[in-house]
Amino acid sequence: GIQVEQSPPDLILQEGANSTLRCNFSDSVNNLQWFHQNPWGQLINLFYIPSGTKQNGRLSATTVATERYSLLYISSSQTTDSGVYFCAMDTGRRALTFGSGTRLQVQP
Amino acid sequence: KAGVTQTPRYLIKTRGQQVTLSCSPISGHRSVSWYQQTPGQGLQFLFEYFSETQRNKGNFPGRFSGRQFSNSRSEMNVSTLELGDSALYLCASSLQADLADTQYFGPGTRLTVL
Numbered sequence: 656g657i658q659v660e661q662s663p664p665d666l667i668l669q670e671g672a673n674s675t676l677r678c679n680f681s682d683s684v685n686n687l688q689w690f691h692q693n694p695w696g697q698l699i700n701l702f703y704i705p706s707g708t709k710q711n712g713r714l715s716a717t718t719v720a721t722e723r724y725s726l727l728y729i730s731s732s733q734t735t736d737s738g739v740y741f742c743a744m745d746t747g748r749r750a751l752t753f754g755s756g757t758r759l760q761v762q763p
Numbered sequence: 764k765a766g767v768t769q770t771p772r773y774l775i776k777t778r779g780q781q782v783t784l785s786c787s788p789i790s791g792h793r794s795v796s797w798y799q800q801t802p803g804q805g806l807q808f809l810f811e812y813f814s815e816t817q818r819n820k821g822n823f824p825g826r827f828s829g830r831q832f833s834n835s836r837s838e839m840n841v842s843t844l845e846l847g848d849s850a851l852y853l854c855a856s857s858l859q860a861d862l863a864d865t866q867y868f869g870p871g872t873r874l875t876v877l
Contacts, residue, residue, distance in 0.1 A: 688865075690868075696851055696870065698853060700868070749819050750808040750821060753807075755805050
């Protein structure tokens, strides 16, 4: 099946720092999405990005489908950015396969 | 517009019991998916429903079942609970039948099996 790998597994930042999270996938990209899970467990969809670049405020994402990776950029991080970031891809059967996540802790 | 709601939020059961979890999608959404999240296995797909039909099921035993009602609300049932069923159960809804559409997740039901 499709393999989705994320790095780094853990990241600690000082408030105001920038970061880049990476997602590698083993098959042709299909409906790649990025999610943020807050400390209370709520999963929020950040981007649907099968290719190209999108930006939403301090967050942006780029997917290079030909090289099978996607990047999530967080600029000027805030403590509210803490949580776990997941990338996920459709298996082709209307089911998302999630990576193992990057746990981000932003310290004040 | 109200988001995806899940009830109950927390649940404690003992081994051998059964449990039913409920998910109400965003109004107008017809696709509902269920996921199990555990520290060891991460987020895993359980099943997906569209217009009362289960279209896809993940690699889980038959103890896990679900259904969708005509108003798109969905329930999942786990029978003969095992300790390993302790997890956060998340449901997601989307407007279209295609995963190209944005998935909106509920807050989850945290199930503890003792």
